Every structure is written in structure tokens, then in C-alpha cells.
Amino acid sequence: MTAWNLLRTSARLMPGETVVVHAAAGGTGSLAVQLAKRFGAGG
Numbered sequence: 888m889t890a891w892n893l894l895r896t897s898a899r900l901m902p903g904e905t906v907v908v909h910a911a912a913g914g915t916g917s918l919a920v921q922l923a924k925r926f927g928a929g930g
Contacts, residue, residue: 889915890915890916890918890919890922891922893919894906894919894922894923894926895926900923900926900928901927902926902927902928903927903928903929904928905928905929906919906920906923906928906929908920908923
């Protein structure tokens, strides 16, 4: 829920945008990378 909230509510991530996730090796960071890709980040 933390990663989803960060990308959708706080960052308002839109398809095609670029995302930088610091410390993507942890649980929340890893999930944030996966969700960002599913939301269309990075084209």
C-alpha cells in the first residue's frame, strides 16, 4: 500500500514518465519499481 500510495497519490505517476527509486533493494522500493512499470513508467 505504501508504494502504491506514493506513486498514484503523491507523485501522480502518468504513463511514459520516468521514475527514480532510491534503495530499490528493499521491500517497498522493489514493489515501487514493479508498480511503476505496471503503471506505464519508462515507456
